[in-house]
Each structure stands twice: as structure tokens, then as C-alpha cells.
Amino acid sequence: MTDPADKRLPAPLRKLLPAELQALCAVAPCTRGELLFAQGKKPTRMLYVTAGEVVLQRMGRQGESVVLQRSRHGFIGEASLDSARYHCDALVITSGAVIAIPMDAIKRSLAADSAFASRWIAMLNHEVKRLRAQCERLSLRGVKERLLHLIETEGGEGRLPLGSGLKSMAAELGVTHEALYRAVAELEKHGRLRRRENCLVVVGGV
């Protein structure tokens, strides 16, 4: 059904990118601790995570890191298309792989291929909605509510895969890992949540 040459690219990219860009995609492994790009650097490649886990983070004035996004599958820094510099760091939390696409090739294709531009706009629209949901989540008081909101919005069917444990998730929720561990324990005790095969599962459908 699918061309063997396409097998290296995940389905979302095959649907999104025109053929000439798919040919330019370069898969590369990335290892824990690696900095895919750094704040202030000039964007030259658009990156797409296919395996492992990457976080976008920015340093506060006290040197504390604030996690802006956690990605296990999808573009990172897609809004840097027309930026002169990155405004945050991309750090690999769990080793995996990324696909790199030359930024200028994307720009050329967007200008020439209006159907591609429409799909790109749809992707950005989706990202905007995801970010609004994250803002909504961070506005909730209470770790438990934030956690349940995360599972509902990001998980499918009340299931959320835990990539590299709860710790990086805690940062995304804007709470300490201790608080998150306690919240998970309490929700499990009350039977509202279960941990199964590296997933969090909400029990009472509500």
C-alpha cells in the first residue's frame, strides 16, 4: 500500500509535506541531554520529534528552568519559521530521533504551494488550540485537577502514555514532582486513576 521509501516518515508528515520536502527530510538520532537548539541561535532547520522526548524550556532569572512544552511526537519550534532567533532551548529528555527539514526549503514551498500553506495553517491552528488548553490547565488550582485536565485533553480515551516518568510531566504542569507524585497516589487511592503499562488511565469516565 505504502511506498517503501516513505516508511521512514511518520504519517502526519507524509500528509502535511509536499513531495519535494519529504525528499529533503533527514532522520537523525538524538541522545538524552543533547541540546537540539539553544535560545538565541538562528533557526536553520525545522525539527520534528519521532521518538524519545524533548522539552522546550527557558531559564528564569534565578536560573530555574521553566518548561514551555513537552513533545514526544510532533514539531518543535514550529513558530520559529520566520524568527531570526530561537526564544527557548530544546533539550532531549529521553533519547530518540528527530527529523530535520531545511527551513528555507519550507519557506519556498509555502510560498509556491498554496495547498501546503493551507495545511501548514491548519497545523498552526491546532497548535494554538493546544496552547490555549495548556493555559487553561495552568489556570486550574490544585494538582489533581491539572493532572486530570491533562489526561482528558492530551490523552486518548482517558489514557495518557508516560514517556520518561512523572518528573518531566510535573514541570509541564507547573508543579513540583513531589506534589505530582502525591496527587497521583491520592487519586489512585480513591480509585479515580490507575497506572497501567506505563500509562495513566482515568477510571471514572466523567
Next chain:
Amino acid sequence: MTDPADKRLPAPLRKLLPAELQALCAVAPCTRGELLFAQGKKPTRMLYVTAGEVVLQRMGRQGESVVLQRSRHGFIGEASLDSARYHCDALVITSGAVIAIPMDAIKRSLAADSAFASRWIAMLNHEVKRLRAQCERLSLRGVKERLLHLIETEGGEGRLPLGSGLKSMAAELGVTHEALYRAVAELEKHGRLRRRENCLVVVGGV
């Protein structure tokens, strides 16, 4: 210098929209308490706030409202371009005016005019960055830090205009209005902040 017919449109829209869409723009007043659109409704017009203040909000399960965005000048619900339904409410907080553009006309222009599509993508990129900054802000502990972050990122030159008072701002910061009033008072007492002509001004440029 400028054509009299263009005077009704703000500069950002004149720069963004192609002529045929500018001709379709309809300015309409909106009054406090008005619901510009409601969650679940089908988007037919793209809205741009030119005066007053509008908030995007969603109701929590306890009936408490969570503010996703506060807009005094710019598009609202721009990510609903390809959505079947709105995912939040748009409520007018301070009476003003909005510009409405037919959604299908925008879609047609985006498909036909690749330069316009590029400008639209740039606008979405900007919005994504703004939302990431908001997530970063909501991850900060302490009302004072959030407030200073807001003034730094959204205000120009350390000045942030207060549209309709601090109360709607408190919701955007994810804190109670009491906490925000106290934070402002304390920052003023320590000389780090001043209130001037309906603006918040950071004193010690950091």
C-alpha cells in the same frame, strides 16, 4: 497619504489583508456583557477587536470561568478558521468595537493569494509565541513575578495599559483579584511599580 476609505481599518489589518478582504470588513460596536460567539457555535465570521476589551473564556465543571485570553486589540478566535465549532466563549468586558470578516472569504483568499497566506502564517507564529509566553507566565510561582512578567512581555517599555481595571487582568494571570491588588500595593510600596494614567509602569528597569 492614506486613502480616506481605509481610515476605518487599523494598520495591522491593512498590512495583513488583501484589498478584496479589506472591502468586506464590517465594523460593528459591541457592548459590555455581549457574547460575540459561544462555545459550540459554528464560526462564520473572523473577529478583530479594535476598541474595548474582550475575553475568551471557558467554563470549568464547577461553573467557574477560566480566562484563556484577554484581547484589547487583535484577532480573537483566529484558530477557528478551520474549526467546525468554537471551543470557548468570547465575552465583551468593556464596550468597544469589532471588525467582522466573512470566514469563507478569508479561506478563499488564503488559497488564492500565497503572499497573504504567508502573512497569515506569520501572524499565527506570533500568536503561538505569545501563548508560550503566557504558559511560561502561568508557571511562575508568586503573583508578583507573574505580574512583572506580564508587563515585560506584553507591555511596551515596561508600561502596560490597564483596560478595564485589574480584575480582568487577575483572571488572565490565574490568580484572585484580591491577591493581585495586594501584589500591586506591595510592589508600589517597595517602589518597583507605579500607576500612572491608567497604566502600570515598572520603575527599576531591572
Next chain:
DNA sequence: CGTACTTTTGAATCGCATCAAATCTGGTGG
């Protein structure tokens, strides 16, 4: 002039951050 809203201050309570420490885990090298 009255009504509705914002602004302001106060007191009590609660949840989370913080600091600390023990256990568990997977992976590395001897």
C-alpha cells in the same frame, strides 16, 4: 440618587513549595 461594580483591607484556612531523607530503578564497569 441609586445601583452595580471595582477597589481595598482583614482574618482564617489550606495546599503547595521546600528541605530532607530513604528506597527503588536501570545502567556501567570491575
Next chain:
DNA sequence: CCACCAGATTTGATGCGATTCAAAAGTACG
């Protein structure tokens, strides 16, 4: 294989800061 280490997980105690509830004073607007 075992010792060992780094990091994740878990539990405990304490304090701070925000929420919450309450109430008063200021302010805009019809």
C-alpha cells in the same frame, strides 16, 4: 555477577503564600 552510581520515586515535616470568606469604601453610569 556484583558493586556502584545517577536518577527517579516516595514519604515526612515545616512554612509561606494564595485562596477563601467577609465587609467596607470608592466609582461609574443611568
